[in-house]
Amino acid sequence: MTKRDDLTEAATDYVLEHGLIGLSLRPMAAELGTSDRMLIYHFGTKDELVAAVLATSNERSMAHITAMEPSASLRDAVLDLWSTYSDGQVQRCQLMYVEAAALGLFGREPYASSIRASNAVWMAAMAAHLQRSGVPAADAPRFAALIDATFNGVLLDRPLDDEADSRQIIHDLAAALG
Amino acid sequence: MTKRDDLTEAATDYVLEHGLIGLSLRPMAAELGTSDRMLIYHFGTKDELVAAVLATSNERSMAHITAMEPSASLRDAVLDLWSTYSDGQVQRCQLMYVEAAALGLFGREPYASSIRASNAVWMAAMAAHLQRSGVPAADAPRFAALIDATFNGVLLDRPLDDEADSRQIIHDLAAALG
DNA sequence: GGCTTTCTGTAGCACCTGCTACATATTCAA
DNA sequence: TTGAATATGTAGCAGGTGCTACAGAAAGCC
Numbered sequence: 001m002t003k004r005d006d007l008t009e010a011a012t013d014y015v016l017e018h019g020l021i022g023l024s025l026r027p028m029a030a031e032l033g034t035s036d037r038m039l040i041y042h043f044g045t046k047d048e049l050v051a052a053v054l055a056t057s058n059e060r061s062m063a064h065i066t067a068m069e070p071s072a073s074l075r076d077a078v079l080d081l082w083s084t085y086s087d088g089q090v091q092r093c094q095l096m097y098v099e100a101a102a103l104g105l106f107g108r109e110p111y112a113s114s115i116r117a118s119n120a121v122w123m124a125a126m127a128a129h130l131q132r133s134g135v136p137a138a139d140a141p142r143f144a145a146l147i148d149a150t151f152n153g154v155l156l157d158r159p160l161d162d163e164a165d166s167r168q169i170i171h172d173l174a175a176a177l178g
Numbered sequence: 179m180t181k182r183d184d185l186t187e188a189a190t191d192y193v194l195e196h197g198l199i200g201l202s203l204r205p206m207a208a209e210l211g212t213s214d215r216m217l218i219y220h221f222g223t224k225d226e227l228v229a230a231v232l233a234t235s236n237e238r239s240m241a242h243i244t245a246m247e248p249s250a251s252l253r254d255a256v257l258d259l260w261s262t263y264s265d266g267q268v269q270r271c272q273l274m275y276v277e278a279a280a281l282g283l284f285g286r287e288p289y290a291s292s293i294r295a296s297n298a299v300w301m302a303a304m305a306a307h308l309q310r311s312g313v314p315a316a317d318a319p320r321f322a323a324l325i326d327a328t329f330n331g332v333l334l335d336r337p338l339d340d341e342a343d344s345r346q347i348i349h350d351l352a353a354a355l356g
Numbered sequence: 357g358g359c360t361t362t363c364t365g366t367a368g369c370a371c372c373t374g375c376t377a378c379a380t381a382t383t384c385a386a
Numbered sequence: 387t388t389g390a391a392t393a394t395g396t397a398g399c400a401g402g403t404g405c406t407a408c409a410g411a412a413a414g415c416c
Binding site (some may be wrong): 004011018019021022026095097099101102103104105106107112115116119142143146148149150151152153154156157158159161168169170173177 | 180196197199205226256273276277279280281282283284285286290293294297321323324326327328330331332334335336338343347350351353355
């Protein structure tokens with residue numbers, strides 16, 4: 001475990017707590033017990049740091065989704081996926097994904113590229129879970145795309161809804177699909 | 179039409195083109211043929227300017243959705259709403275909404291408040307269209323919430339998908355609901 | 357005309373941004 | 387023990403940020 005790896009983990013924790021938009025090296029470095037100087041030394045560039053953080057966050061949430069037990073039906077799969085997705089740790093990672101996606105909307109780098117990479121594996125993992133849960137292989141990717149879009153949309157309005165609203169939306173989606 | 183109103187319209191156009199995240203007064207003022215000095219003079223604060231821009235953008239997209247003809251069914255309503263939503267001008271407004279929502283994820287102002295206001299009227303308008311299209315009044319708000327979440331989620335990954343992917347998701351949603 | 361109110365240009369402040377130059381410490385290999 | 391590579395502290399640069407102080411122009415009102 002190199003020093004850079006340690007810093008990446010710590011930086012990821014910091015960003016998950018404070019948000020990605022408007023991230024600044026000096027305050028983060030101070031909380032990590034270092035200096036901006038050292039962050040640049042280890043990562044070369046803020047963009048590389050951000051890319052590393054995004055990759056780490058993605059690995060963390062991937063670990064949760066790949067560890068899921070198969071669900072009993074498509075309907076249950078939606079609800080189970082939402083359980084995983086909206087669980088504390090994973091949800092923070094997804095919040096970071098949403099922020100990165102917003103930053104990438106106009107093509108900003110390194111956000112756009114990182115998002116592209118994350119999304120590919122994430123969607124594949126969701127589709128795999130659907131397939132494990134009995135969804136035909138031909139339908140799994142399409143349903144995964146729909147479910148993922150809805151999940152992200154719900155998260156985007158998270159400060160607006162109370163949790164009951166979110167659950168209602170997910171429930172309706174599950175009912176419509178199942 | 180006061181000078182401030184003119185500036186608000188022009189600023190809205192600028193933000194719709196250049197994005198909200200990372201917006202800076204000086205470059206915008208230059209393109210509007212003014213100075214940061216004058217923007218602050220007319221709006222008092224960058225935050226007030228942003229709030230005005232967000233309100234204007236919201237009015238513009240609202241105009242489109244309230245002008246829609248009723249759809250023939252829930253299924254058609256989803257597709258028609260998506261047509262409106264993904265049309266050039268409205269889509270840019272919704273992109274701005276997504277950026278503002280991302281900025282508001284951690285409670286930043288004035289984004290969080292603006293989003294709250296926009297979302298309320300927008301959801302009501304969607305629900306109203308569903309109702310006009312024959313959806314029972316009891317179901318309209320719930321479906322509107324689901325549809326809105328999915329639309330926003332699709333937009334969030336817009337740089338990833340080609341348009342065919344987006345259409346597939348919307349089509350699947352329409353099929354599931356209808 | 358004078359006078360007040362609305363507007364606008366110039367300059368600059370204080371602070372923050374990512375990043376760097378330079379010198380120093382620490383570590384480890386020969 | 388020497389020498390090279392790795393790591394780190396101090397200070398600072400150049401450029402950006404929102405915002406302001408001050409002075410002057412323009413425009414309406416009496």
